[in-house]
Amino acid sequence: MLRRFRVEEPESVKEASELLGRFGESAKVYAGGTELLLAMKEGLIQYERLINIKQLKGLNEVKLENGAIRVGALCTHHQLETSPVLQKNLLSLVKLEQNVANVRVRQVGTLGGNLCFAEPHADPGTLLMAVGATLVAEKQASKREIAAEDFFVDAYETCLEADEVLTEIQLPMPAGRSGVAYLKFGYLERPSVGVAVALTLNGGGKSIGNIRIAVGCAGPAPKRVPEAEELLKGKSIDEATRNLQKAGAVAGSAAQAISDLHGSQEYKEHIVGVLLKRAFQSALTQC
């Protein structure tokens, strides 16, 4: 049983933001509820009001506009795994979404909700960081863009303000010869380790042009790992491949892995290294 609460159903993002501002900590944004309701059922959090945002218009579409993929924050994981736009342009996200939780969670859970709840053991944040996604947050009179790599502050904590609503996730269209791969490892209900690699090959196709690496699930929040990227960026494919072991170790340390039921810190760090190698190779084959 849940404790009693009221549901508010604002008709605009502005109104939703106003309600959040007015009710402060006693209110929360509610979309799919797949994370929120679980915590509420556990009794770990309580709210007097849930601000339902599912009825807000225009926030659940996937569009290709001005060279970017624009994903509404209310898109469910199911919508994303079946989106023709994503299937054509960003297969790595489709594969990620196909494997989020289970079919029932994918049916109602939203990408926005997943990002905002910032559960440490979650998939999308890691990939979004690697592809350089931008998150759009709105509140009453203003809008701001937040780089995915700046979005997550800590476990269950994002940089969103109390009265901000995440409305959109913008993904740059992959350029030229590029590849993106997200690999995860886990045997419990939630993933234990996730690694995303996005890279481009330069001119001759013989060396790594640009590369972005992100690790997630192992630590309190997903992180981009520039120190690992440095070991591979601009290097010939051969040299980069030789550096993978070291890059994996660097990424493992950077993951801030926490020993818990999912595995010890050392084990998770090791798995980060393994996944980094495989994700790198997978991204390479796409180029």
Next chain:
Amino acid sequence: MQFEKEVEILAAKEKVWNFIWDVDRFIACVPGCKEAKTLEEGKRYAATMIEKVGPFRVEFPTTIEVVEREELTRIKAQASGADNKIGSRMKLELDVHLREQDDKTVLGFVVNVDILGKLAALGHGIIKRKADQVLDEFAQAVKKRLEGDV
């Protein structure tokens, strides 16, 4: 969960010792600790500990008991609290020691803390991290207060 912290403070041992017993100022250094009260001077104290991890908030009305006291050297204390709203309890054993090192005082503490009940669902790792952060902030706050004072 056990934590050990040591912080070097540019202040005399007596000053550090006296600071610890100045309940209001001392409690002010503990992140999330409010409403400190002396129930029995030198023996029992009360405070409210409020900590947040993202949206999860816990409020423990806590009683602290001084178990052992060695003038200017060591304090052993026990604390416990319960947040009935989220069905969780906190138990804490604290061992504080002071020693002189040149013109500095080294303030060390060993903390044994257990979180019981629903809050444990957040995961041992997250709670441990939070506790570590709180202790770090606490140590730094004490150092700053003492060194900043004239």
Next chain:
Amino acid sequence: MSKAMFRHPDSQTIPVSFTLNGRLQEIDLEPHELLLDVVRERLGLTGAKRSCDVQVCGACTLLVDGRPVSACTTLAFEVRGRSVLTIEGLADNGKLHPLQEAFIEHGGFQCGFCTPGMILAAKALLDENPNPTEEELKHFMHGNICRCTGYKKIIESIMAAAKKMRGARA
């Protein structure tokens, strides 16, 4: 923030109109009521089970607009204007659905606790993909857990039902 921050809000009633197993249902709901509780306690349909209560096991699976949801973690008012199918609504005037027949024929259940959820999830799978490969079937059904059968017979049952349903459609 003051200690007495949480006040019990005044109760709110949401009148909900939805189709339940093909019939129009009208019910007044409070926002905090969970779909599983409403279906089991207020509507008396106890096929859906409360098992893990954290939307992981699938024993509470219901179909809303043909798609599987975890009734244990769904607010009941969310079914307003939608169609809900429970296991009790699967048979057609006493005639079992091919999935139900297949589960019986192929031994797709033992204790039966996971079965209502299993069958409804399988229905959603076959409605979406009438000819799934075993991989596709396993992927879709991944979120429905069974402690008795070891899954082999469940897979057989679903595949057999799928074949029968494709044949009937032809």
